[in-house]
Amino acid sequence: MKLTRRATIAGALGSAAALSLPGRLMAQSNTLLHASWGGGVGSTWNAAFADPFAAETGASVRIVDVPNPEAQLRAQAGNPQYHSAIGTFVQGVNMMRDDMLETFSIDELPEMRNIDEKYWLKTEDGRLAGITPYFAYYGIAVNTNEASLEDFTSWRNLADERWADRLGMTRPIYLSTYDLTMLSKAAGGDEYDIAGGMELLEGMARNVLIVSNSLAQQNTMLERGEVAAMPFYSTRIWAMHEAGVQHVDMIIPEEGALLLPYVVVAPKGVADREQVAEWLNYIAGAAPQERGMAISGYIPANSQAVATDEIIAKIGMTYEELLGRLYQPDWGHIAANQQDTVAAIDQMLARF
Amino acid sequence: MPKPLRTALLLAPSAILMGVFLIGLVRLVSSSLMIDGQFDITHYVDILNRPDYVQMLGRTLRTAALTTLFSLLIGFPTAYYVARYKGNRNFLLLLIIFPWLVSIVVRSYGWMVILGPRGLINSFITWTGLVERPLRLMYNDFGVILGLVHVLCPFMIIAILSVLMQIPRSLEEASMSLGGRPAYSFRTVLLPLSLPGILTGITLVYLMATGAIVTPLLLGGLRNTMLGTEIFQEVMHFFNYPKAAALATVLLVTALVVVIPIQIFERWLARRLREGESH
Numbered sequence: 001m002k003l004t005r006r007a008t009i010a011g012a013l014g015s016a017a018a019l020s021l022p023g024r025l026m027a028q029s030n031t032l033l034h035a036s037w038g039g040g041v042g043s044t045w046n047a048a049f050a051d052p053f054a055a056e057t058g059a060s061v062r063i064v065d066v067p068n069p070e071a072q073l074r075a076q077a078g079n080p081q082y083h084s085a086i087g088t089f090v091q092g093v094n095m096m097r098d099d100m101l102e103t104f105s106i107d108e109l110p111e112m113r114n115i116d117e118k119y120w121l122k123t124e125d126g127r128l129a130g131i132t133p134y135f136a137y138y139g140i141a142v143n144t145n146e147a148s149l150e151d152f153t154s155w156r157n158l159a160d161e162r163w164a165d166r167l168g169m170t171r172p173i174y175l176s177t178y179d180l181t182m183l184s185k186a187a188g189g190d191e192y193d194i195a196g197g198m199e200l201l202e203g204m205a206r207n208v209l210i211v212s213n214s215l216a217q218q219n220t221m222l223e224r225g226e227v228a229a230m231p232f233y234s235t236r237i238w239a240m241h242e243a244g245v246q247h248v249d250m251i252i253p254e255e256g257a258l259l260l261p262y263v264v265v266a267p268k269g270v271a272d273r274e275q276v277a278e279w280l281n282y283i284a285g286a287a288p289q290e291r292g293m294a295i296s297g298y299i300p301a302n303s304q305a306v307a308t309d310e311i312i313a314k315i316g317m318t319y320e321e322l323l324g325r326l327y328q329p330d331w332g333h334i335a336a337n338q339q340d341t342v343a344a345i346d347q348m349l350a351r352f
Numbered sequence: 353m354p355k356p357l358r359t360a361l362l363l364a365p366s367a368i369l370m371g372v373f374l375i376g377l378v379r380l381v382s383s384s385l386m387i388d389g390q391f392d393i394t395h396y397v398d399i400l401n402r403p404d405y406v407q408m409l410g411r412t413l414r415t416a417a418l419t420t421l422f423s424l425l426i427g428f429p430t431a432y433y434v435a436r437y438k439g440n441r442n443f444l445l446l447l448i449i450f451p452w453l454v455s456i457v458v459r460s461y462g463w464m465v466i467l468g469p470r471g472l473i474n475s476f477i478t479w480t481g482l483v484e485r486p487l488r489l490m491y492n493d494f495g496v497i498l499g500l501v502h503v504l505c506p507f508m509i510i511a512i513l514s515v516l517m518q519i520p521r522s523l524e525e526a527s528m529s530l531g532g533r534p535a536y537s538f539r540t541v542l543l544p545l546s547l548p549g550i551l552t553g554i555t556l557v558y559l560m561a562t563g564a565i566v567t568p569l570l571l572g573g574l575r576n577t578m579l580g581t582e583i584f585q586e587v588m589h590f591f592n593y594p595k596a597a598a599l600a601t602v603l604l605v606t607a608l609v610v611v612i613p614i615q616i617f618e619r620w621l622a623r624r625l626r627e628g629e630s631h
Binding site: 067068070071074165169171172173205208209210211212213214216220224226227258338339343344346347350352 | 402403404407408461464468469470489491514569570572573574585587588589590591592
């Protein structure tokens with residue numbers, strides 16, 4: 001037998017097709033595939049959303065842990081393997097602008113009527129490009145063995161020289177959307193006026209011991225006291241408290257904390273669209289969101305969700321009071337300028 | 353089975369591998385140069401116009417070179433010891449490759465426990481009163497290079513070991529019996545004969561260090577971002593594949609500037625060694 005170039009190429013293509021078969025079969029089955037971050041997020045989604053949905057409707061949802069759900073949707077654009085995926089609001093905006101998302105009418109997702117419209121991910125013609133399952137917030141986490149919460153009553157405190165080599169910081173990709181927004185607010189600006197925020201960010205960066213966007217690493221740094229404080233996610237502090245780590249706490253500074261809405265989206269051209277709409281509508285409901293809060297501290301987006309006394313005691317206030325202390329920026333503006341802002345931060349940090 | 357068919361089947365895996373690699377390489381370069389179907393060098397111009405990228409490239413190459421140097425300094429004596437060991441050599445080999453059984457992330461966290469501000473070393477020296485504040489042993493160049501040497505040194509050791517095992521001990525003994533001191537025997541006998549392994553090890557470690565992502569991310573600080581990390585960010589966060597491809601191409605070309613001369617030298621050396629054998 002002579003091994004020709006054509007035979008080699010045919011063999012390689014055949015192998016590739018065979019390798020992609022499991023994914024195709026999975027997407028064609030009746031099980032909905034939902035892409036989720038790992039690190040405990042997936043297990044919360046199983047317990048709070050997927051398992052009860054299966055019990056109530058008989059439809060099954062498989063939560064698949066992936067490092068970056070948005071990357072999965074983008075890689076499979078035009079041939080989606082997942083039925084839904086979670087993302088940050090900025091990721092949702094970016095995917096919506098790139099016309100990657102399936103859209104729904106409000107009648108298809110009636111539970112969204114119980115979610116404030118300012119948290120909707122919607123297209124210019126008013127269709128829903130996703131649903132908002134919950135919020136977290138971004139405040140300042142403090143190891144109380146190393147510093148006190150009162151040391152960080154303002155975002156400005158992060159730029160104080162006394163914290164040299166004692167702070168942690170995330171990478172520019174998140175600095176651009178989260179930290180810079182709050183530092184700009186603390187400097188008298190906002191997401192539209194970031195000049196003052198950039199100055200504070202530079203001051204904060206001078207105090208930084210470590211830069212990381214690994215949540216596990218940030219958890220470890222805070223817990224071990226390698227860093228005294230760093231801007232961090234409320235849900236991670238909740239998880240630490242639930243695990244018995246009480247010496248890491250979070251403060252909402254006087255300028256407020258950043259409200260982080262999350263979105264669940266369906267890729268454009270998704271299979272089993274009706275079933276997906278039912279799943280999305282379920283996620284938007286109050287009951288699963290209350291379970292998400294109890295398990296992982298995700299603040300329900302649905303206004304009908306009720307906080308139990310235990311929850312109120314844990315967060316120290318009611319949902320309404322909490323939301324009143326959180327800042328909701330124009331995520332569309334932040335998403336549109338993200339690449340330029342990251343480039344500006346990269347160049348600012350390179351001057352050190 | 354007819355011989356031509358057997359030959360074809362044996363060659364097929366490597367042919368496919370090389371084909372996939374080459375196609376990937378061509379796609380990489382072409383996607384960095386084609387924007388909306390038009391030939392465009394915008395990404396390259398942007399990269400060269402950004403001082404932070406140029407700085408990052410320099411840092412990447414410097415870190416890779418230092419990692420290679422330290423891996424060689426540790427790897428050669430280790431490989432020599434294993435090659436000349438008279439006991440159970442497999443056990444030593446197992447110890448060398450043992451770190452590969454643990455993920456890079458876990459190993460990097462291990463360094464945090466040892467070198468961090470609240471780590472073993474800093475806790476000890478602050479407890480003894482030698483220093484007032486913890487020393488910065490990681491989240492800097494030192495941490496990144498240490499982590500990379502830890503991860504990549506086994507490649508250097510195995511590359512050198514594979515050559516050292518083929519050098520008969522009698523050659524060294526002959527040199528010394530003719531009056532050559534150990535250093536002289538090493539310089540004139542062992543080192544030239546082991547150079548192919550050393551060069552292979554250098555190439556492997558250098559290339560892997562230039563593309564490192566996880567270790568610089570976990571053990572590096574604000575000023576230790578490497579090009580691999582930036583490429584990761586462009587792919588995973590911005591999905592800007594053309595720009596990531598341009599950065600990867602720049603990294604590839606600069607790495608080849610070092611690797612190609614090494615490969616040429618290695619071929620020349622192999623030819624010289626073959627000629628030496630035939631005399």
